[in-house]
Amino acid sequence: xxxxxxxxxxxxxxxxxxxxxxxxxxxxxxxxxxxxxxxxxxxxxxxxxxxxxxxxxxxxxxxxxxxxxxxxxxxxxxxxxxxxxxxxxxxxxxxxxxxxxxxxxxxxxxxxxxxxxxxxxxxxxxxxxxxxxxxxxxxxxxxxxxxxxxxxxxxxxxxxxxxxxxxxxxxxxxxxxxxxxxxxxxxxxxxxxxxxxxxxxxxxxxxxxxxxxxxxxxxxxxxxxxxxxxxxxxxxxxxxxxxxxxxxxxxxxxxxxxxxxxxxxxxxxxxxxxxxxxxxxxxxxxxxxxxxxxxxx
Numbered sequence: 001x002x003x004x005x006x007x008x009x010x011x012x013x014x015x016x017x018x019x020x021x022x023x024x025x026x027x028x029x030x031x032x033x034x035x036x037x038x039x040x041x042x043x044x045x046x047x048x049x050x051x052x053x054x055x056x057x058x059x060x061x062x063x064x065x066x067x068x069x070x071x072x073x074x075x076x077x078x079x080x081x082x083x084x085x086x087x088x089x090x091x092x093x094x095x096x097x098x099x100x101x102x103x104x105x106x107x108x109x110x111x112x113x114x115x116x117x118x119x120x121x122x123x124x125x126x127x128x129x130x131x132x133x134x135x136x137x138x139x140x141x142x143x144x145x146x147x148x149x150x151x152x153x154x155x156x157x158x159x160x161x162x163x164x165x166x167x168x169x170x171x172x173x174x175x176x177x178x179x180x181x182x183x184x185x186x187x188x189x190x191x192x193x194x195x196x197x198x199x200x201x202x203x204x205x206x207x208x209x210x211x212x213x214x215x216x217x218x219x220x221x222x223x224x225x226x227x228x229x230x231x232x233x234x235x236x237x238x239x240x241x242x243x244x245x246x247x248x249x250x251x252x253x254x255x256x257x258x259x260x261x262x263x264x265x266x267x268x269x270x271x272x273x274x275x276x277x278x279x280x281x282x283x284x285x286x287x288x289x290x291x292x293x294x295x296x297x
Contacts, residue, residue, distance in 0.1 A: 003107055003188070004247040005033045009225040011241040013232065015200055021050040022198050022240040023058035023100075031242075036107040037062060038242050040196040042120045044099040044168055052090050053100040057169055060086040061104075071108050076115065077177060084175050091171050099170035102180075103136070103196045105244070109252060111186035112194065117179055118168045121202070123195040124185060127215040132207060133192075134183060138199075139167035163199075194244040200237030201228065214243075221245050 008031040014020045021043030026035055041058045043050025064079040065071065091098075101118025114122050116136045124134040137143060141164040145151035156162060167179050193214050202210075205228075213227055225243055232239045 001109055001111070001188070002250050002252045003036075005035075006221055006245040006247050007031075007033050008035060008038070008245070009221050009243040011201070011225060011229055011232075011239065011243075013200075013229065013235075013239050015232075015238050016236045017238050019051060020238055021054055022200070022238045023051075023054040024196075024240050024242060025058050025062040033247075037065060038105045038194075038196060038244060040103045040120055040198060040240055040242060042101040042118065042198040042200070042238070042240070044101070044165075044170075049090075049098040050100060053087060053098040053169070053171065056087045056090055057083045057100050057102060061102075065106070071106055071113070073113065073182065076104070076106075076113065077180075080169075080175055080180070084169065087169070087171050097170060097172050099168040101165070101198070102169055105194055105196065105242075111184060111188060114183040114185060115180050117175075117181070119163075119165045120196070120198045122183075123193070123197070123210070125193040125195065125211060125214050126189065126191070127193065127217075128189070128191055130211065130215050132211055133187070134185065135207065136181060136183070138165070139181075140165050188246060188249055190246060190248055192246045194242075194246075196242040196244075198238065198240045200235055200239030201232055201241050203232065203235040203237060203239075205231055 010024060010026075010028050010031060012020075012022065012024060012028040023041045023043070025037070025039040031038075039058050039062055041054035043052070043054035060083040061079050064082045065075065068075055087098075101120040102116060103120045103122050104113075104115040105122065106113045114134075114136070116122055117139065119138040119140050121138065122134070122136040123132060125132055140162075142151065142156055142159060142162050144166060146153065146156070151159060169175050195210075195214070213224060213231075216224065221243060228241060228243075
């Protein structure tokens with residue numbers, strides 16, 4: 001599939017914190033409708049140097065992937081391992097527990113690859129039907145207790161440890177595949193929205209309120225961004241977001257050329273074998289024809 005995008009909109013607000021521990025890629029004001037890779041990281045304020053962790057993972061992961069020609073799930077995890085090594089290189093003194101969340105989107109010819117660790121969120125919203133098609137599940141103590149039946153939904157807002165997350169990218173613990181939730185999204189239509197949001201954006205915003213805002217008609221994406229900023233103006237935490245709006249989706253007759261390299265190699269090798277057999281058969285036919293002509297003469 002071929003995707004065209006409207007201009008992506010980004011939010012990067014410090015809130016009432018002394019420093020900005022969020023990081024986004026592309027950086028504020030640098031995204032264009034040609035971009036297909038988006039990352040948002042939220043440094044963990046409870047640990048030392050969260051801003052170093054978020055900026056290191058965001059920068060090194062994007063740089064690693066943008067040097068490659070073909071994207072795949074394996075390549076993503078290679079990039080994540082590389083980013084973790086870069087993070088270890090930043091460890092000094094007592095900041096070995098610095099960490100960050102990660103939300104990640106990559107749009108390719110077969111859909112969208114989404115990945116997340118922690119409690120920053122990914123949303124896929126379809127205004128045409130007024131629904132949230134996908135929202136990532138927070139890696140949080142609250143969700144674990146809800147799943148175990150030890151906490152009710154009514155008690156979530158007053159639960160004293162509601163902001164405790166159970167997974168993150170941390171310098172003191174090597175990241176593994178099992179730490180990352182992956183989603184392959186293939187149902188993408190004209191007008192769909194994809195959002196990356198740090199938890200600071202959601203302090204005073206429910207899923208229903210977010211859905212209603214994104215589905216507002218007759219206002220621009222920039223105006224929707226301003227409404228989100230206005231809604232989060234009193235938030236205490238850093239709050240960052242990316243708003244990615246799909247303009248048009250159409251089929252691409254050459255999609256197969258952009259599959260994973262391993263598949264492409266198998267296809268090309270098979271094609272070469274077929275071509276060699278064609279040539280050999282053609283030569284044998286000529287030799288046979290010459291022999292027949294000589295025999296009858």
